[in-house]
Amino acid sequence: MNDLALHLLDIVQNSLGAGASFIAIEVSENPDENLLTISVKDNGRGISPEQLQKISDPFFTSRTTRRVGLGVPLLRHTAEQSGGSLEVSSEPGKGTLLTARFQYDHLDRPPLGDVANAAVLMISANPEVDFSYKYSYNGRSYQVSTQELKEVLGDLPLNDLYVMETIEEMIKENQSDLKVCQIE
Amino acid sequence: MTKIKSLDDLRQRKQQLEQGMEIREKSDHPESLVQIKVAMATCGIASGARAVMNAFVEKIKKEKIPAVVTQTGCMGYCYAEPTVEVKKPGMDPVVFSYVDVAKAEEIVDKYIRNNELLDGILPANYQTI
Numbered sequence: 547m548n549d550l551a552l553h554l555l556d557i558v559q560n561s562l563g564a565g566a567s568f569i570a571i572e573v574s575e576n577p578d579e580n581l582l583t584i585s586v587k588d589n590g591r592g593i594s595p596e597q598l599q600k601i602s603d604p605f606f607t608s609r610t611t612r613r614v615g616l617g618v619p620l621l622r623h624t625a626e627q628s629g630g631s632l633e634v635s636s637e638p639g640k641g642t643l644l645t646a647r648f649q650y651d652h653l654d655r656p657p658l659g660d661v662a663n664a665a666v667l668m669i670s671a672n673p674e675v676d677f678s679y680k681y682s683y684n685g686r687s688y689q690v691s692t693q694e695l696k697e698v699l700g701d702l703p704l705n706d707l708y709v710m711e712t713i714e715e716m717i718k719e720n721q722s723d724l725k726v727c728q729i730e
Numbered sequence: 731m732t733k734i735k736s737l738d739d740l741r742q743r744k745q746q747l748e749q750g751m752e753i754r755e756k757s758d759h760p761e762s763l764v765q766i767k768v769a770m771a772t773c774g775i776a777s778g779a780r781a782v783m784n785a786f787v788e789k790i791k792k793e794k795i796p797a798v799v800t801q802t803g804c805m806g807y808c809y810a811e812p813t814v815e816v817k818k819p820g821m822d823p824v825v826f827s828y829v830d831v832a833k834a835e836e837i838v839d840k841y842i843r844n845n846e847l848l849d850g851i852l853p854a855n856y857q858t859i
Contacts, residue, residue, distance in 0.1 A: 551780075556771070559772075559803060616772045617772040664780070667780065667801070668801075671770075671783075701748075702744065702747055706751060707787055707791040708750050708751075708791070709747055712734055712747065720735060723735075
């Protein structure tokens with residue numbers, strides 16, 4: 547994985563596979579505290595304590611198409627090589643929370659990548675699932691949810707290419723404002 | 731064109747988007763559209779599935795092709811990622827392997843536009859669970 551946005555796309559697939567109808571994504575860049583955090587919380591079917599113990603084992607998966615499950619182990623490896631950590635907590639029937647932390651200035655931390663594009667791809671590809679996306683930079687944040695977007699856009703489908711482009715533009719404008727305001 | 735920064739800005743842009751929708755076909759009848767599914771599991775993403783997905787989105791937008799791009803999980807063809815399933819209305823789905831940005835464009839130009847098949851077609855009887 548070349549950047550952390552790709553890990554995010556990958557981890558959200560687990561939530562979708564768990565039948566989640568709501569997925570909350572949070573990305574927090576905090577150079578002041580030398581910390582970058584990515585979290586994904588869903589209301590999917592959850593993970594049993596036995597499965598949770600094996601979640602970082604690359605040779606464990608709940609799928610049947612193949613015998614490896616590399617998404618979480620790769621993210622853990624990336625987090626730990628960047629001086630960070632990965633935590634997963636889950637309650638069967640209620641959902642799962644995954645949090646990856648990275649040392650912001652660590653040489654081995656991959657770039658964050660285009661998280662706004664990743665969020666829009668996830669939203670547009672799964673219009674039946676509700677997403678909430680929050681991006682913070684040094685404590686100032688921007689948040690948007692598909693519930694708000696659907697309320698504003700009405701009948702316009704979120705997977706329309708022009709709608710996608712507009713939403714991505716809106717998220718990127720707000721994200722870049724958060725950074726510019728603080729750099730100035 | 732003014733920049734979109736808030737939900738109010740988006741509300742104002744809505745009318746313009748709706749007018750565009752009337753010209754384009756609406757995506758709420760997916761059976762009437764070409765459905766492009768990009769496999770986005772770990773194997774696919776690590777092999778470049780996001781770039782492929784963005785390439786399809788750009789190409790069908792640019793060429794105004796009535797299509798919808800979605801994601802699917804691992805098809806079990808990890809060795810051949812990125813894989814993409816294309817289902818044209820009234821036709822059986824076709825799964826393409828080793829898709830990159832150039833091949834995505836080729837799929838649109840040759841298969842979607844002209845029903846011409848490309849190299850590297852995989853069986854479409856995969857399971858994603």
